[in-house]
Amino acid sequence: MITEPRIPDPDGFYAALLAAHEGLSEAQSADLNARLVLLLANQCGDQAVLLACIRAATEDPTTTRTP
Amino acid sequence: METFAFAPAYELPVWPFTPPPELGSTKTVRHPIVIVGAGPSGLTLACDLARRGVRAVLLDEDDTVGVRGASSRGICYAQKSLEIFERLGICERIAAKGITWSFGRTFSGAQEVYNFNLQADSVSKQPPFINLQQFYVEWFLVERILELGRTDMRWKSRVTRVEPLSDGVRIEVETPAGRYTMEADRLIDATGANSPIRTQLGIEAHASRSTDRWCISDVRFSKPLPAERWTWVDAPFNEGRGVWQHLMADGVWRIDYQMPEDCDTARISQPEVAGARLRAQLGPDVAFEFVWIGPYGYRDHLLDSFRHGHVFFIGDAAHVVSPFGARGGNSGIQDAANLGWKLALVAQGQAGDALLDSYDAERQPAAKQNLQVTSRSARFLAPRSPAEHTLRRAVVALAACHPFARALVNTGRMSVANDYPAAPQLPEGGRSVQNLPLRWADGRETTLMQLLADGTRCIGLWWAPARAEAKAAVDATVSLPLRLLAIGGDSGLPTLQADEKLARHLGIHDAGGFVLVRPDAYRAATLPHATPAAIATALRTALAHDTTP
Numbered sequence: 001m002i003t004e005p006r007i008p009d010p011d012g013f014y015a016a017l018l019a020a021h022e023g024l025s026e027a028q029s030a031d032l033n034a035r036l037v038l039l040l041a042n043q044c045g046d047q048a049v050l051l052a053c054i055r056a057a058t059e060d061p062t063t064t065r066t067p
Numbered sequence: 068m069e070t071f072a073f074a075p076a077y078e079l080p081v082w083p084f085t086p087p088p089e090l091g092s093t094k095t096v097r098h099p100i101v102i103v104g105a106g107p108s109g110l111t112l113a114c115d116l117a118r119r120g121v122r123a124v125l126l127d128e129d130d131t132v133g134v135r136g137a138s139s140r141g142i143c144y145a146q147k148s149l150e151i152f153e154r155l156g157i158c159e160r161i162a163a164k165g166i167t168w169s170f171g172r173t174f175s176g177a178q179e180v181y182n183f184n185l186q187a188d189s190v191s192k193q194p195p196f197i198n199l200q201q202f203y204v205e206w207f208l209v210e211r212i213l214e215l216g217r218t219d220m221r222w223k224s225r226v227t228r229v230e231p232l233s234d235g236v237r238i239e240v241e242t243p244a245g246r247y248t249m250e251a252d253r254l255i256d257a258t259g260a261n262s263p264i265r266t267q268l269g270i271e272a273h274a275s276r277s278t279d280r281w282c283i284s285d286v287r288f289s290k291p292l293p294a295e296r297w298t299w300v301d302a303p304f305n306e307g308r309g310v311w312q313h314l315m316a317d318g319v320w321r322i323d324y325q326m327p328e329d330c331d332t333a334r335i336s337q338p339e340v341a342g343a344r345l346r347a348q349l350g351p352d353v354a355f356e357f358v359w360i361g362p363y364g365y366r367d368h369l370l371d372s373f374r375h376g377h378v379f380f381i382g383d384a385a386h387v388v389s390p391f392g393a394r395g396g397n398s399g400i401q402d403a404a405n406l407g408w409k410l411a412l413v414a415q416g417q418a419g420d421a422l423l424d425s426y427d428a429e430r431q432p433a434a435k436q437n438l439q440v441t442s443r444s445a446r447f448l449a450p451r452s453p454a455e456h457t458l459r460r461a462v463v464a465l466a467a468c469h470p471f472a473r474a475l476v477n478t479g480r481m482s483v484a485n486d487y488p489a490a491p492q493l494p495e496g497g498r499s500v501q502n503l504p505l506r507w508a509d510g511r512e513t514t515l516m517q518l519l520a521d522g523t524r525c526i527g528l529w530w531a532p533a534r535a536e537a538k539a540a541v542d543a544t545v546s547l548p549l550r551l552l553a554i555g556g557d558s559g560l561p562t563l564q565a566d567e568k569l570a571r572h573l574g575i576h577d578a579g580g581f582v583l584v585r586p587d588a589y590r591a592a593t594l595p596h597a598t599p600a601a602i603a604t605a606l607r608t609a610l611a612h613d614t615t616p
Contacts, residue, residue: 027457030454030457031457031460031461031464034457034458034460034461035461035464035465037461038458038461038462038465038472038475039465039469042469042471042472
């Protein structure tokens with residue numbers, strides 16, 4: 001799993017993500033996120049990396065932060 | 068309200084109870100092999116043994132086939148099972164009666180989101196699947212067993228108690244003519260999901276029960292539909308729940324409807340209620356008649372070990388999975404074929420008890436894999452939380468336009484011949500070899516199953532061996548159950564024509580390569596450059612002989 005920055009325009013990406021959610025209900029946002037996760041997972045296409053990402057996402061960084 | 072007709076009930080065969088010699092005798096008879104339960108796995112085992120010339124006693128508490136009349140349980144017979152039936156001599160009958168299919172389609176709403184063609188990966192003489200009501204398969208097996216004449220079939224014979232002995236098992240049997248006791252060197256429990264033998268021996272099955280509810284309608288109608296497996300994740304004609312549609316013999320369709328978890332099972336299986344569902348699916352003008360209606364919930368269990376001393380568990384007695392993918396009955400049939408040749412070689416003094424341990428070492432992991440696969444299908448079909456519903460909605464939505472998401476749509480992964488893990492008797496692990504069509508050097512046709520149907524021997528396929536090596540290998544294995552065959556060349560061995568399909572299927576292309584195929588058509592060893600000594604060692608290893616020098 002790569003944790004070093006790789007997104008060329010982080011602010012632009014984040015803005016596009018927010019724009020996609022604009023005006024959606026909570027349920028619609030959840031549906032959008034789920035579709036996005038699946039699309040991105042297929043871009044990655046590496047089983048070990050996908051499982052590492054699931055693990056990393058499962059650990060809430062705000063409670064398991066290491067110094 | 069529309070009323071709905073039922074077809075006349077099937078007339079199933081009944082076999083007579085014949086009082087066995089043990090009744091009225093004070094002497095306890097000891098039998099080498101006793102099988103309890105004449106369902107698909109018990110019958111397959113008895114038939115497999117009989118085909119090998121091995122006698123067995125088969126006990127069943129009933130005197131007919133099927134469960135609760137003609138209610139069909141299993142319907143899909145997978146290629147590996149069909150290859151076993153081919154070797155036993157009933158596959159032609161099954162093919163003539165049943166529905167051959169290889170194509171499946173999955174729908175969401177009115178849209179097709181996924182399809183598969185299982186024929187694409189097949190090199191076998193048998194098709195990927197044949198659908199047939201389970202009672203027909205049992206019927207054909209019983210008639211074949213009677214024809215082979217090696218099995219002591221005891222109908223109306225209920226096992227009331229088993230007692231493990233140091234060298235076997237004592238069995239108490241209840242019959243219409245009284246009770247008797249007998250002993251067995253080995254007892255095979257094929258009594259199904261509710262095995263009283265398992266319960267009596269106190270063996271933990273790790274059972275769990277799903278809250279998902281379904282209702283089967285077996286129905287005959289006139290609408291022409293293709294003989295394909297159709298599944299809906301969320302059918303518009305079933306309130307957005309799952310539906311399965313499959314054709315069986317005699318023009319009977321198995322339509323299986325997912326129901327709400329909290330449904331009233333008595334109400335949803337009333338003919339008027341089931342009929343209204345069918346009317347919504349088939350449209351207003353299609354006439355239909357019911358053959359059978361039955362609500363069910365599914366469950367699963369898995370024994371930690373399929374062997375307990377002299378007692379072996381096969382089929383549902385050992386493992387139960389949810390029905391998605393037809394992995395229940397098929398794995399029971401394949402349990403039987405795994406155990407049959409091993410029991411036969413032990414009975415014939417050509418292998419020791421250690422070979423029987425490999426039954427558990429191979430079939431328990433296969434069942435564990437089937438449990439994992441079917442549990443994943445069940446979970447896709449019955450999401451357990453709002454998050455699971457959200458993810459499934461995403462999969463189905465994406466599947467409509469993106470091919471990658473179609474692989475995530477899971478309405479059952481069809482039964483396969485499971486690979487076996489590496490183990491002492493299978494150093495490379497085991498993979499099934501399909502029933503390849505073959506040709507002798509003189510042009511006569513044969514198949515792998517025909518070669519394996521002749522006695523209980525492994526088959527050694529050797530690509531163009533040298534004449535002296537072939538002679539030495541025959542000498543080195545003369546006392547062992549092996550039939551050595553050459554693929555091409557001029558070795559003096561019985562020779563099959565070189566064949567690209569065979570070479571590709573087994574991954575051997577060069578002269579000197581060798582594949583050892585077990586009597587259950589699993590590959591036991593691959594030797595890229597075989598020698599007579601290496602062949603003999605590979606064979607002894609596969610038979611779990613003591614190979615320490």
